[in-house]
Amino acid sequence: MARKRIVVFASGRGSNAEAIYEASRNGTVNGDVVMVFSDRSQAAVLRKAASWGVPAFAADPGGFSSRKAYDEALLRAVLPYRPDLICLAGYMRICGAELVQAFPGRIMNIHPALLPSFRGLHAQRQAVEAGVKVAGCTVHFVGTGLDDGPIITQTAVPVFDDDTEESLSERILQEEHPAYVRAVKAFCEDRLRIEGHCVHGLHGKGAGL
Secondary structure (H helix, E strand, O other): OOOEEEEEEOOOOOHHHHHHHHHHHOOOOOEEEEEEEEOOOOOHHHHHHHHHOOOEEEOOHHHOOOHHHHHHHHHHHHHHHOOOEEEEOOOOOOOOHHHHHHOOOOEEEEEOOOOOOOOOOOHHHHHHHHOOOEEEEEEEEOOOOOOOOOEEEEEEEEOOOOOOHHHHHHHHHHHHHHHHHHHHHHHHOOOOEEEOOEEEOOOOOOOOO
């Protein structure tokens, strides 16, 4: 089975990007990170990409005349790398329709909540303020809306009485890395299939991790 080509989008420190990269290097994932993109020119993930020897590209949306112009530039930057999979790893922008349509069923995102609850920014704060007793993270395929798209896997995390946004965020983050790697591994083994709004194959026979 040919190794998959993975492009990672990230806006910040890139801890999930690093988890995916390390999984590709140690043989857990049958794929290679071939490019890293950030919408912030000073994002720490770009320095990580340099240390990995992986090509990196940054484009600040503020430098474009319109959202459409930005999306077109992003697509032009990504296409030469021929990605089989695009992983949004702390990428803080909604993907434009052109990108989603160019890679249908091939863009993943991780969100620090049990979707469809608590979409958007500050999901952990939303969970604490709502008084839920269980939070977690979700890996899903990307649609053109806010944190929508078919769910691949979810991991639950308890919410304690004394939790703050920060403490809950840290506990959820510890579960994000293995959840994302699990989803990417399944994709790279051609095990995932989308039927309607449901994803099958993650926990199938011989699934492994």
